[in-house]
Amino acid sequence: MKLSELLALVGGRADGADPDAEITGVSSLHDALPGDLTFLANPKYAKQLASTKATAVLVREDCDLPPPAAGGALVRVASPDLAFAQAVPHFTKPAIVRKPGIHPTAVIDPTATVGKDVYIGPLCAIGPGAVVGDRCVLEAHVVVDDEAVLGEECHLYPMVSIRERCRLGKRVTIHNGTVVGADGFGYNTKVGPEGIKVEKIPQLGNVEIGDDVEIGANAAIDRARFGSTVIGPHTKIDNLVQIGHNVRTGPYCGIVSQVGIAGSTHLGAGVMLWGQVGLAGHLEIGDRVEVLAQAGVAGDLKGPGQYFGSPAVTKRELVRRLHLPRTVENLETRLAALQARIAALETKQENP
């Protein structure tokens, strides 16, 4: 699409810009490459204009910003977000939608129950007594084990495993390779006269996932020893996350990639755990606690509040921790000054 066509589409103007400039894609200010259209809605990102490589940037009509340093055009419109949303479908393909139907290579146990208007892709395996709710989409290579239950409109991507007796609410989306309901890590170790004996603790519970949960790729959510590991409704879990047995999360939590939560830790509502955070087991984490990336939490945290570092501390403590090298350097300087003053005092006292 030429810039001139874009201007017509979104009802904008771009004074002094080449109307024949080619727009070939859409992007964010930071990620944009030549050919991209992007937008600036929030003035706090205005400084990204200096570095963006975008060919055209949608901005507010009345703004007085300098054009992008790399030479892109400023396109003035009434609402940059709205104009961008209008343009996006011209540069992206529509999402792929599955029509209801069951692929002939899917293996569905005769005792399983499959709802209405369901899509089951090639080579899925649905076990005895399993239930697949209405309008679910199971892409290729999904395994739903014995007596597992999927609510309505769940969307499972290839290689997802739902283990025996686990239960998903409505509108649960799970990306490729994620495992719901593998055994928790639980053993009793006895050291006796005949040597060590490691005994597996049976993991007899399941996983219960609330409505509107989304889980990324290659994550693992272990089944409970007894009862259920629970993921609260509207909670979003990223790739490669580990959730131990008997963990319970509240609603509206966000759990970013590679986080690990050890067994029996309970999260309140709206808890946010950033990338690679680790939580020890048997903790109580209060509502709206936020734990920043790579932090390690070994004790209960009352919410709301932010925690940083390993072991995790408040921002005030973190600042102290990070300033320590400088604080110590200061101490050394002050100590040296005192040393000199004492030496002077000593000399004077010896030779008054």
Added chain:
Amino acid sequence: MKLSELLALVGGRADGADPDAEITGVSSLHDALPGDLTFLANPKYAKQLASTKATAVLVREDCDLPPPAAGGALVRVASPDLAFAQAVPHFTKPAIVRKPGIHPTAVIDPTATVGKDVYIGPLCAIGPGAVVGDRCVLEAHVVVDDEAVLGEECHLYPMVSIRERCRLGKRVTIHNGTVVGADGFGYNTKVGPEGIKVEKIPQLGNVEIGDDVEIGANAAIDRARFGSTVIGPHTKIDNLVQIGHNVRTGPYCGIVSQVGIAGSTHLGAGVMLWGQVGLAGHLEIGDRVEVLAQAGVAGDLKGPGQYFGSPAVTKRELVRRLHLPRTVENLETRLAALQARIAALETKQENP
């Protein structure tokens, strides 16, 4: 089950409790929800009685503990563990057991050898020359590659991959999505006059897994460059663990979720690595070393002993590290006091 029925089942008494209270599940003291039966065997957890939401707690006949603050009943029995074990089957479903048989959709190469009383689920793929031992259970969607060998009574869950020529001992259990025997990460990088050249180092070895090993979900254990990556018997590995090429673990190790062990590191017997620990390559870790969560180890560790933090240190060092902010604060206070005393001395010296 009503409380009165439970009392009859386990031969206990619950003075003053409502005999009609409904018990609907079993749980631990910490995880219990209303409706749950739980137990207190070890007095060190007695303080959890204050916060447990359980409807009934099995305790020792002769204990003088206060009833749960939330109103649950104390059920007095001769042995709380035993009584709990008696009650559990009434509240949990029995584990699902596979009857021997091979699903018609499993693809088994004619040159593979399958033992007696084996279960092979839907859509498994067993490659040329592979061997599946007697009484193995391969759930749906398991791949056993060319010339791989499974000992007797292995249990592989869906989406497990056993790569070519890897060998499992007896009674090895592997949960969904785990990969045994992918190539190790090994390249030679040459920077020459014509630019960089990155050459793959062929990974010609395999993985050998000892008897009675259990591995969680979505873990990765790389094949050796030469010889074997070795997992010792009775070692237990949790979800999302990375084990590099040519790693060797002793027997009875415990490797918790998201641990990473780089290539050619060797663990002794009974080594315990807690969640998210990282071990550099080419290390020797002695018997019964324990590395606490999120620690990073860059040098050999003689066992037995505990190590903490990144870089990992002994407990004594860790305490010193963690007390540093306070130690420095103390130093600042002492320094200020000295400064005042010196100033006083100086004043006096000037004006004797």
Added chain:
Amino acid sequence: MKLSELLALVGGRADGADPDAEITGVSSLHDALPGDLTFLANPKYAKQLASTKATAVLVREDCDLPPPAAGGALVRVASPDLAFAQAVPHFTKPAIVRKPGIHPTAVIDPTATVGKDVYIGPLCAIGPGAVVGDRCVLEAHVVVDDEAVLGEECHLYPMVSIRERCRLGKRVTIHNGTVVGADGFGYNTKVGPEGIKVEKIPQLGNVEIGDDVEIGANAAIDRARFGSTVIGPHTKIDNLVQIGHNVRTGPYCGIVSQVGIAGSTHLGAGVMLWGQVGLAGHLEIGDRVEVLAQAGVAGDLKGPGQYFGSPAVTKRELVRRLHLPRTVENLETRLAALQARIAALETKQENP
């Protein structure tokens, strides 16, 4: 193979060694077990001779090294690397090679395009409009989703998922369970009078992987929100790595196991990230930056250079950070000495 046969094979001599010693495998000096042949090419590893358990070690003809402490033989040859390369095929099995052909259980959509001399293993699923280039090898249980494109000679191991519209260059190798193109982690959270609302941000882009890339097992590379997540040519990615949406890596990067890179971070050429490193989102990491294991990076890094720790710092800063406990101890000693001197001054001043 007997030692005498090995000597004949590689044209070496081993004065005083038992010619009947049995060589059963090959290994590195560090990993070698009794029965192994190994080699010492780089003199900097000479001290490993003291601890190697190898039965025979190839060394340079003219070296004057002591024989291995554990009793192995020193085998003197003109070029140890070359001799080792000659011996290796006698102790390792050749790699398994797939002959072109499509397994009858593979499900290939009629609208997919499959190139010449392709191998497609059992139970693969190739979606509508997908393209598989000439001479590709897709082992069992590979899923290539709608409109995805694989260049020539790609090799995908079992359980790999290539999601819709993602594109692989030539000679891309991906190990088991890795997911290319799952949705990025992107939500808009609105807290309004009717409560919280979490809205998914559609992930409309794809992943583009350059030529000669290799990716390990159970990794996850998310599709872009718009445009493409890009992996540069010759980049090598290890197991269990997380690459967020809109990340771009340059050519010749190395990304070791369990690294996490958050969304929209861009890496230059030849960037090296060691195990368990975490990179925040929206960063610019310059050419030839190296980030050491477990480090956490929250700001842009100009290359080339090495960074350590969490938060990541230069080596100079790291040394300062690690020496802090000792520096503080020194300060305490010096402070105590000053305190004594001040006390002496005070006493003298009181009693001149």
